[in-house]
Every structure is written in structure tokens, then in C-alpha cells.
Amino acid sequence: MNNRPLRVMMLGLRGFPNIQGGVETHTEHLCPLLVVLGCDVTVLTRSLYKPAAACSPWKGVKFVSLWTPKSKGLEAIVHSFLGVIYAAVKRPDILHIQAIGPALMTPLARLLGLRVIVTHHGPDYDRQKWGAFARLVLQLGERWGMRYSNGRIVISKVIADLVLTKHGVTAEQIPNGVDLPLFPNSIEALNKFKLIPGHYVLLVSRMVPEKRHLDLIAAFKLANVPNWKLVLVGDADHPDAYQREVIEKAIEAGAVMTGIQQGLALQELYAHAGLFVLPSSHEGLPIVLLEALSFGLPVLASDIPANLEVGLASAHYFPLGNIEVLANSIKQWSIKGLTRSARESTRIWVTERYNWQIIAEKTYKLYLSRLSKATFFSVKKKLSQ
Structure with missing residues (x-):
């Protein structure tokens, strides 16, 4: 490499900064x-979300x-194919593919002589x-x-076990991370949406069925929490x-629907939520849950394996889809909340356990370990078996 920087190309995401999605948030920090x-x-990046005019370097990232076609079913796969062709021309040292959909192009990338790392987000x-x-x-x-x-x-042990069981291969477990945020002094977003600090239940997510918005809406109505x-x-x-x-x-x-929020407005909504x-x-390892914990919030999460892996006490989980239990838990947490010292302990715990700097160092170490291990003939032999 002649002491030049390690050239890494990322593929499989819409873009960043401030584009919603777990993979997007992951790569924005990494x-x-x-x-x-x-x-x-x-x-x-995908032109639908980050066109060429918005592609100035950001924090050293190009x-x-x-x-990208405007189609839910085609945008990822078409973009991934074009991305592999582009990478084959530019010849990065590492092509890092994010998520299993875009990973469909892994054999093509290998046959074109690229060194490929794949992150399985779920x-x-x-x-x-x-x-x-x-x-x-x-x-x-x-x-x-x-x-x-x-x-x-893989971003969790749950996924590591799945990969070993289904495909007979081991993977490096490198989780999602979170930064320790500063609390904003302003409450402009709360004023805009007519919210009282400490008196609202918050969900931050893309609007897709597996996020189960309807469960939360039904449970919140049933809980009937005054004010x-x-x-x-x-x-x-x-x-759709x-x-x-x-x-x-x-x-x-x-309910209050804010649409996509970014930057200071999103920080304000996190910082002043009551729950x-x-x-x-379905989750891989939910960054939004880690972000909520980084603000010291009381949290409730469904008891799916990815959420359980975060390692919270049992009082923070409820059976997936059980509206009555969720409603009762919302009511209980709206009354008791968390003490200031408990919130600060939560902040420290989550940011020490899920540290982006350590995550980046582990990723970089994996890159270096794979620089001499990619050959055209090895993958060609595998594909012919």
C-alpha cells in the first residue's frame, strides 16, 4: 500500500448524514x-436520497x-449492482457492503477481484x-x-448464532454504538408540537410494519395517561x-406525528421525553433504543432477541404484541419514571458498553487482516462447487 491511506468504499445504504434508517445511522457514526x-x-449513495448536488465531503468522508430507481423492490438491488461495477473500476482496497440485500452482489464483486466485507444488520x-x-x-x-x-x-450475538447455524461460518461481532449526548438547553421542538417536558411517550423509527406503530397507538389509548x-x-x-x-x-x-426530525430538534425530543x-x-441491534438510553430515558421494548440482547432489567421489556401488558407498563412508568442518578447511570452504562470508537477500531483491524486474503481463484473455485 506504500503507506497511503486504506481506501474503503461503502455500499448498501441510502446515504448520510440525517437520512433515516438504522444502517444509515450506523455508517454515519462509523x-x-x-x-x-x-x-x-x-x-x-442512492440518488433518491442524496443526489450528486448534495455530495460534498462531510467529516472527511467522500x-x-x-x-437509483424509484421503487421499493428495486432500489437497493439496482444500486448495489451499479455500486459493484463502480467499485470494480475504482479498485478500493476494501468494498464494505452493508446489509444482506446488497450482499447479493458479493459473488460478482469477488469475481471482479474486489476484497469484500459484509455487515449483517439482521x-x-x-x-x-x-x-x-x-x-x-x-x-x-x-x-x-x-x-x-x-x-x-454481525451486530449482535443473535445474528452471529444465526450465521453459524445456517451457513457454518463465524463472524466478527461488532455491535452498533452510541455517543454520550449533551442535553440541549432549548425546547423549540416541544413548543412547536405543543409538548410538555416529561409528559410524552416517544417512538423514533421508519414507518414500516415491523416497527408495530399500531400496537403502541392501541396501548397508549388503553393506558389512558392524563396529560x-x-x-x-x-x-x-x-x-403505502x-x-x-x-x-x-x-x-x-x-398522537403527535412529527415526520422526520434531525439534529437539535431530534435531540430535544429525546432529551425531554417521559418514556x-x-x-x-424485528430488529438487528436497535440504535434508537441505544440513543434513548444515552439520554437516560426510561424505556420499554418488545421481548424479541435483539432487544433482549441490549441487557436491560426485565421491567423494561414486554411480550411482543401484548397490548394490555404494554398499556399497563406505560401507565406504571408514567408514574414512577427514573431518578436523576438512575438516568445518569444509564447514560454511562450504555455509552461504555456500545462505544463507537471501539467499534471503529475493531472494523479497521478486520480490514487490515483481510488485505492479503482475497483472490479471484478462491471464490471462483467456491462458486463452481
């Missing part, structure tokens, strides 16, 4: 730290916008929004990404029937 560690990082084929064919493609992406990449990263509001932050990437149903039910329940709830049926 990439600038990789730059500090000595990487020349280029992120291949961006290249590639055309079994996306379990998401409710996908039909049978899309699930099959995602399962194939997982299979090829895990079996044919030069290196594999509290339900606040839903986020929106759908593509308008689920989004329309959530809007209808939210209006009936008197954060994540009722999801």
Missing part, C-alpha cells in the same frame, strides 16, 4: 472515525451518488413489508454474503397502506 484511523472512505427477510419473492432474494443475499465475502461482521401525549417521529420511505393506517389511527388517538417505547417485531 465512517468519520474510520477516516481518523487512516482510511480514505467513499460512500456510494460521497458518490449513483442512480435477517431482513423477516420484515413484514416483503413479499415471498423479495424474501427469497434477501435469503440468497444472506447466503452469498456470508459464504463468499472475505470478512463478515400525556404519544409522539411518533419518522416517516415511510415509500407511501401501512402508512395510511398509522396516520388514521394516530389521529384517532390524538421511550420500541414495540418492534
Whole structure:
């Protein structure tokens, strides 16, 4: 490499900063730290979310916008194919593919002589929004990404066990992370949405079925907490029937729908919430849950394996889909909350356990360990078996 920076190309995400999505938030934190560690990082973004005009370097990270079709079913796979072709021309030292859908292109990337790292953020084929064919493609992406990449990263032990059981390979477990935030002094976002500090239940997520907004809306209505509001932050990437149903039910329940919030406004909404709830049926390792904990919030999460892996006390979990238990838990937490010292302990605990600097260092170390291990002939032999 002649002492030049390690050239890393990221593929499989919409773009960043301030673009909703777990993978997007993950790479938004990771990439600038990789730059500090000595990487020349280029992120291949989707034109629908980050067009060429918005691709100025950010915190040392470079961006290249590639055309993307406006289609929920096609945008990721088409963009990933174009990204692999672009990478084959530019020849980075490492092509880092994020998520199992884009990982479908791993064999092509290897056959084109690229060194490929794949991060498995979760079994996306379990998401409710996908039909049978899309699930099959995602399962194939997982299979090829895990079996044919030069290196594999998983963000939780749950996913590591899945990969070992299904594909017979081990993976480096490198979780999502969180920064210790400063509390904003302002409450402009609260004033805008007519919210009382400490008197609202918060959910931050994309508006997709597996986030189970309808469960939370129903439970909040059943809880009947005086002077509290339900606040839903986020929106759908593509308008659909689920989004329309959530809007209808939210209006009936008197919930506040803020749309996508970023920067200071989002920090204010986190900092002054009385309770954060994540009722999801599917997660990898939820960054929004870690972010809520980094503000010291009381949290409630469904008892799916990815949420349980965060390691909270049992009082912070409820059975997935059980509206009555969730409603009762909301009521209880609205009364007792957390003491100031408990909130500060929570902040310290989560930011020490899920530290972005350590995550970046582990990722960089994996890159270096794989520089001499990629050959065209090894993957060609594998594919012919």
C-alpha cells in the first residue's frame, strides 16, 4: 500500500448524514472515525436520497451518488449492482457492503477481484413489508454474503448464532454504538408540537410494519395517561397502506406525528421525553433504543432477541404484541419514571458498553487482516462447487 491511506468504499445504504434508517445511522457514526484511523472512505449513495448536488465531503468522508430507481423492490438491488461495477473500476482496497440485500452482489464483486466485507444488520427477510419473492432474494443475499465475502461482521450475538447455524461460518461481532449526548438547553421542538417536558411517550423509527406503530397507538389509548401525549417521529420511505393506517389511527388517538426530525430538534425530543417505547417485531441491534438510553430515558421494548440482547432489567421489556401488558407498563412508568442518578447511570452504562470508537477500531483491524486474503481463484473455485 506504500503507506497511503486504506481506501474503503461503502455500499448498501441510502446515504448520510440525517437520512433515516438504522444502517444509515450506523455508517454515519462509523465512517468519520474510520477516516481518523487512516482510511480514505467513499460512500456510494442512492440518488433518491442524496443526489450528486448534495455530495460534498462531510467529516472527511467522500460521497458518490449513483442512480437509483424509484421503487421499493428495486432500489437497493439496482444500486448495489451499479455500486459493484463502480467499485470494480475504482479498485478500493476494501468494498464494505452493508446489509444482506446488497450482499447479493458479493459473488460478482469477488469475481471482479474486489476484497469484500459484509455487515449483517439482521435477517431482513423477516420484515413484514416483503413479499415471498423479495424474501427469497434477501435469503440468497444472506447466503452469498456470508459464504463468499472475505470478512463478515454481525451486530449482535443473535445474528452471529444465526450465521453459524445456517451457513457454518463465524463472524466478527461488532455491535452498533452510541455517543454520550449533551442535553440541549432549548425546547423549540416541544413548543412547536405543543409538548410538555416529561409528559410524552416517544417512538423514533421508519414507518414500516415491523416497527408495530399500531400496537403502541392501541396501548397508549388503553393506558389512558392524563396529560400525556404519544409522539411518533419518522416517516415511510415509500407511501403505502401501512402508512395510511398509522396516520388514521394516530389521529384517532390524538398522537403527535412529527415526520422526520434531525439534529437539535431530534435531540430535544429525546432529551425531554417521559418514556421511550420500541414495540418492534424485528430488529438487528436497535440504535434508537441505544440513543434513548444515552439520554437516560426510561424505556420499554418488545421481548424479541435483539432487544433482549441490549441487557436491560426485565421491567423494561414486554411480550411482543401484548397490548394490555404494554398499556399497563406505560401507565406504571408514567408514574414512577427514573431518578436523576438512575438516568445518569444509564447514560454511562450504555455509552461504555456500545462505544463507537471501539467499534471503529475493531472494523479497521478486520480490514487490515483481510488485505492479503482475497483472490479471484478462491471464490471462483467456491462458486463452481
